[in-house]
Amino acid sequence: MALRMDYKTDVWVDWCPGCGDYGILAGIQTALKELNLKPWEVVVVSGIGCSGKTPHFIYANGVHTLHGRAIPFATGIKLANPHLKVIVSGGDGDLLGIGAGHLVALGRRNLDITILVHDNQVYGLTKGQASPTLPAGVKTKSLPKPNLQDAINPLLLALSSGYSFVARAYALDIKHLSNIIKQAVQHRGAALIDILQPCITYNDVYTKNWYAKRVYKLEEEGWDPVVKDPSEREDKLAAAVRKALEWGERVPVGILYWDKTKESLEDRIMRRIPTYTEKPPAMQAIEVNGKPVVDIEKILKIYSDYVVEVGRR
Amino acid sequence: MANRRNEVTALLGGPQGAGLETAAQVLSTAFAITGRYVYSYREYYSNIKGRHTYIYVRISSERLPQTAREYPDIIAAIDAESIFHHFTEAREGTIIIYDTSTVNTKINGIVSIEPETRNRISSLLESSGYEKTVKGALQYAEERGAKLIGLDYKLLLKEFAQKTGKSTYRARRYLNTIPMAATGYLLGLTPGELEKGFRRRFRGREQIVADNVKLAEIVAGYMREMGFKPSPLPEPTNPPDKFLVVSGNDIVAIAKTIAGLRLQTYYPITPAADESVTLEAHENLRVDGEDLGSVLVFQTEDEIAAISAAIGAALTGVRSSTTTSGPGFDLMIEALGWAGINEVPVVVTYYQRGGPSTGLPTRGGQEDLFNALFSGHGLFPKIVLASGDHVEAYEDTIRAFNWAEEYQLPVIHLLDKFLANSIVTLPPNLLPPAKISRGLISTGGRGYNRFDKSGGPITPRAFIGSEETVIWYTGDEHNTEGHITEDPENRIIMHDYRMRKLELADEQIPEEERYRLYGNGKDFLLVGWGSVKGAALEALKHLDEEGLHGAYLHVRVMQPLPKKAISKILSDYGVDRAILVEASVRPLLGRLIPMWTGFQFERFILKWTGRPIYPLELAGAVSHIIRDGSRSEVLRYGA
Ligand SMILES: Cc1ncc(C[n+]2csc(CCOP(=O)(O)OP(=O)(O)O)c2C)c(N)n1
Numbered sequence: 001m002a003l004r005m006d007y008k009t010d011v012w013v014d015w016c017p018g019c020g021d022y023g024i025l026a027g028i029q030t031a032l033k034e035l036n037l038k039p040w041e042v043v044v045v046s047g048i049g050c051s052g053k054t055p056h057f058i059y060a061n062g063v064h065t066l067h068g069r070a071i072p073f074a075t076g077i078k079l080a081n082p083h084l085k086v087i088v089s090g091g092d093g094d095l096l097g098i099g100a101g102h103l104v105a106l107g108r109r110n111l112d113i114t115i116l117v118h119d120n121q122v123y124g125l126t127k128g129q130a131s132p133t134l135p136a137g138v139k140t141k142s143l144p145k146p147n148l149q150d151a152i153n154p155l156l157l158a159l160s161s162g163y164s165f166v167a168r169a170y171a172l173d174i175k176h177l178s179n180i181i182k183q184a185v186q187h188r189g190a191a192l193i194d195i196l197q198p199c200i201t202y203n204d205v206y207t208k209n210w211y212a213k214r215v216y217k218l219e220e221e222g223w224d225p226v227v228k229d230p231s232e233r234e235d236k237l238a239a240a241v242r243k244a245l246e247w248g249e250r251v252p253v254g255i256l257y258w259d260k261t262k263e264s265l266e267d268r269i270m271r272r273i274p275t276y277t278e279k280p281p282a283m284q285a286i287e288v289n290g291k292p293v294v295d296i297e298k299i300l301k302i303y304s305d306y307v308v309e310v311g312r313r
Numbered sequence: 314m315a316n317r318r319n320e321v322t323a324l325l326g327g328p329q330g331a332g333l334e335t336a337a338q339v340l341s342t343a344f345a346i347t348g349r350y351v352y353s354y355r356e357y358y359s360n361i362k363g364r365h366t367y368i369y370v371r372i373s374s375e376r377l378p379q380t381a382r383e384y385p386d387i388i389a390a391i392d393a394e395s396i397f398h399h400f401t402e403a404r405e406g407t408i409i410i411y412d413t414s415t416v417n418t419k420i421n422g423i424v425s426i427e428p429e430t431r432n433r434i435s436s437l438l439e440s441s442g443y444e445k446t447v448k449g450a451l452q453y454a455e456e457r458g459a460k461l462i463g464l465d466y467k468l469l470l471k472e473f474a475q476k477t478g479k480s481t482y483r484a485r486r487y488l489n490t491i492p493m494a495a496t497g498y499l500l501g502l503t504p505g506e507l508e509k510g511f512r513r514r515f516r517g518r519e520q521i522v523a524d525n526v527k528l529a530e531i532v533a534g535y536m537r538e539m540g541f542k543p544s545p546l547p548e549p550t551n552p553p554d555k556f557l558v559v560s561g562n563d564i565v566a567i568a569k570t571i572a573g574l575r576l577q578t579y580y581p582i583t584p585a586a587d588e589s590v591t592l593e594a595h596e597n598l599r600v601d602g603e604d605l606g607s608v609l610v611f612q613t614e615d616e617i618a619a620i621s622a623a624i625g626a627a628l629t630g631v632r633s634s635t636t637t638s639g640p641g642f643d644l645m646i647e648a649l650g651w652a653g654i655n656e657v658p659v660v661v662t663y664y665q666r667g668g669p670s671t672g673l674p675t676r677g678g679q680e681d682l683f684n685a686l687f688s689g690h691g692l693f694p695k696i697v698l699a700s701g702d703h704v705e706a707y708e709d710t711i712r713a714f715n716w717a718e719e720y721q722l723p724v725i726h727l728l729d730k731f732l733a734n735s736i737v738t739l740p741p742n743l744l745p746p747a748k749i750s751r752g753l754i755s756t757g758g759r760g761y762n763r764f765d766k767s768g769g770p771i772t773p774r775a776f777i778g779s780e781e782t783v784i785w786y787t788g789d790e791h792n793t794e795g796h797i798t799e800d801p802e803n804r805i806i807m808h809d810y811r812m813r814k815l816e817l818a819d820e821q822i823p824e825e826e827r828y829r830l831y832g833n834g835k836d837f838l839l840v841g842w843g844s845v846k847g848a849a850l851e852a853l854k855h856l857d858e859e860g861l862h863g864a865y866l867h868v869r870v871m872q873p874l875p876k877k878a879i880s881k882i883l884s885d886y887g888v889d890r891a892i893l894v895e896a897s898v899r900p901l902l903g904r905l906i907p908m909w910t911g912f913q914f915e916r917f918i919l920k921w922t923g924r925p926i927y928p929l930e931l932a933g934a935v936s937h938i939i940r941d942g943s944r945s946e947v948l949r950y951g952a
């Protein structure tokens with residue numbers, strides 16, 4: 001296949017016509033293009049669900065993993081080769097239900113990965129059951145009874161988990177979305193974007209019309225999410241938490257919180273392994289003509305604390 | 314005391330958290346410095362402080378022991394509870410070192426003994442006509458030939474406190490040194506030698522070294538006064554100039570580093586976690602100022618993440634692995650199938666412990682063979698191999714990484730708690746030089762297809778991150794590009810070609826590298842795997858002396874099983890002389906072998922107490938089967 005700088009593949013996009021996922025796909029492709037990233041420097045990692053298919057439609061490395069496990073796969077990829085730009089594209093069920101533990105863990109680590117939550121409030125691919133973002137009492141089309149369980153707030157979860165970039169976007173505003181994705185990808189640290197995504201087939205409550213009337217842009221109201229100095233962290237975080245609670249007549253989108261001062265995991269690893277980014281795990285020579293770079297003689301030095309010399313101490 | 318065969322075994326027992334491991338380390342190191350070989354093995358509860366733990370320290374002037382053995386020559390007890398757990402292990406000539414201030418302690422007064430154990434020991438003492446006290450237990454042992462050495466630990470500590478100006482409270486922290494020093498004295502360790510052991514253990518903390526040496530001198534002086542004479546081990550014949558002192562966990566960590574592992578993930582679990590801790594402690598591979606790279610060890614949020622991250626890492630070309638035991642492995646299985654369908658070389662180091670569920674979390678067993686072999690839905694190839702001792706663990710670790718890359722599949726390396734927690738003094742020359750083979754590798758490029766099968770089942774592997782190369786992976790069935798397809802004809806090829814890799818491995822890896830036959834006696838054949846090895850080899854020797862001449866078939870690779878060789882060997886012996894030995898409640902290898910060879914075992918020796926199979930009990934069971942016609946034997950040695 002020729003190099004495709006439009007980041008499109010020949011795979012037929014098999015989402016329902018009118019699905020919000022098309023907007024997210026276009027948002028990612030636009031961002032990659034505008035960032036001028038080479039397809040082999042990017043890895044899009046997904047879980048299972050309608051959203052899980054995203055990597056197959058993007059001309060960049062794609063790793064379509066297991067339900068809920070996109071983040072740990074992405075973590076391994078990024079740790080092994082920190083020069084790659086790693087983007088996780090996952091469903092709300094995937095990232096906030098079965099994989100919620102991983103989502104929290106990534107925040108704690110502040111590893112440089114961008115998380116895109118396809119937030120459609122339903123389990124799309126299994127035919128519309130409630131996802132963890134569907135509020136209690138709401139009955140979408142394919143639910144036999146109203147939902148029993150309360151919704152998780154992805155923004156609050158991200159803020160309390162330690163993500164240093166937290167945003168919300170709307171799938172159908174591609175320009176705005178791709179702009180946020182660009183900033184998230186460029187940010188060094190864990191970034192989460194909760195993307196409101198109408199599901200045309202199963203979600204007849206949070207529809208395109210519902211959002212159209214309510215969504216407004218934070219930046220248009222002068223919202224300043226950026227932590228420029230660690231001393232601002234507490235106030236900015238508290239403000240972001242309050243803002244994250246806003247849902248109803250008005251639904252804010254935009255960058256809610258952006259801490260540019262926090263150390264990423266790579267920085268922390270560097271303090272222990274100074275050569276980490278220069279010679280990351282994926283780029284080390286381990287053998288020369290079949291002989292290990294570290295042989296037993298070298299081991300006896302590296303593991304000198306395990307060596308006992310006979311006749312000495 | 315029996316210094317027979319140039320070797321002795323000392324048992325050190327005490328409450329967890331009282332420094333028993335330290336004591337065993339000091340003793341082992343001191344002997345290693347004198348050129349003796351040491352094999353030590355520890356049993357412990359799932360508990361941090363207070364419950365009974367013990368260590369067999371087996372010392373030889375001649376060669377590295379291959380296993381711990383039962384019936385210690387010395388039983389050195391820190392506390393009363395240790396006497397109750399171990400007095401039945403004494404035989405003619407066994408020395409028991411105990412604290413005279415505990416003789417009147419009643420077993421009922423010891424809260425840390427589990428009721429089942431207490432009741433069992435109580436009824437033994439009662440039915441044999443002894444008091445249910447330390448005194449009763451000691452009498453029981455003495456009447457069976459044990460020699461008692463009572464020391465007043467309190468008095469010794471008091472003298473120690475006076476001489477060093479410590480409070481009695483602080484002096485008590487050195488309690489573990491008393492039985493250890495007494496053992497060292499009896500085995501002929503000089504204070505200078507013991508001091509070297511302390512110095513190495515407490516590197517740089519000279520005061521602690523000096524205090525311990527002081528106490529050891531007090532103990533030795535006291536023993537001398539009481540008329541106990543040391544009976545030193547013979548001088549070592551031809552000792553190496555250095556030892557690598559390693560547990561099973563440590564040797565795997567070392568072998569992984571040599572094999573080129575550069576990213577390891579893990580979630581803490583017994584008895585696997587220590588391997589990762591060892592790796593992390595040596596993460597910077599810097600030798601004489603030269604930087605040879607690093608091993609990144611990453612603690613994940615759970616085992617699902619551990620394996621997923623290891624697999625993700627492998628996609629970028631790094632040799633990666635994760636390490637766990639049964640409960641963690643169970644969580645990894647879905648991802649293992651992903652590695653299977655995506656042909657990812659990933660190594661899972663699997664230390665078996667007693668299951669099911671939490672089972673016996675700090676004890677051992679071999680019941681996870683099928684879990685390793687048959688884990689995962691749908692069919693995908695994986696190689697499963699198992700190690701029986703430290704040298705095998707080293708070799709197998711390196712083979713695991715080579716095979717994973719050569720055949721592009723997950724490899725499960727089985728070990729167990731017995732090996733993980735055995736510490737040996739290994740002469741480095743026992744470790745053969747490693748060869749690294751990375752299999753078919755491609756630099757990718759435009760038009761690269763990760764799953765192009767036009768050249769056969771193994772596609773040259775390009776790494777994510779290669780210049781001008783774009784790769785897709787999916788857990789769905791996929792086409793040559795790695796995109797989803799449910800096309801039936803594509804499925805025929807892809808699904809079949811993946812399985813063919815295992816058949817290829819079966820053709821290409823010589824069967825002789827997948828099993829080993831020890832001995833050639835025709836009276837019986839023991840068949841086993843993993844930690845059975847040490848006990849089996851030693852049992853062969855004992856039985857030889859008794860006029861029963863046998864052999865041991867040690868299976869090292871379970872998938873692909875060396876079936877032709879196994880089949881041939883088994884048919885030479887036949888059902889009456891082939892005995893399957895396993896630390897398991899039902900014989901798993903005894904069911905796997907028939908699957909591939911049709912040979913049905915009819916003789917079994919099994920053990921499922923969570924304690925290792927020991928050589929003498931194994932020899933006894935073999936003798937029952939071969940001489941007395943018994944069909945199956947259950948072993949139970951060990952507190
Ligand atoms: C371990 C596991 N359990 C269940 C499933 C079935 N499953 C497939 S997709 C899905 C839910 C997808 O919902 P979501 O993550 O919100 O993604 P969407 O389809 O809405 O994009 C489930 C439960 C699975 N693939 N794996």
Ligand SMILES: [Mg+2]
Binds near residue numbers: 120121
């Ligand atoms: Mg969803």
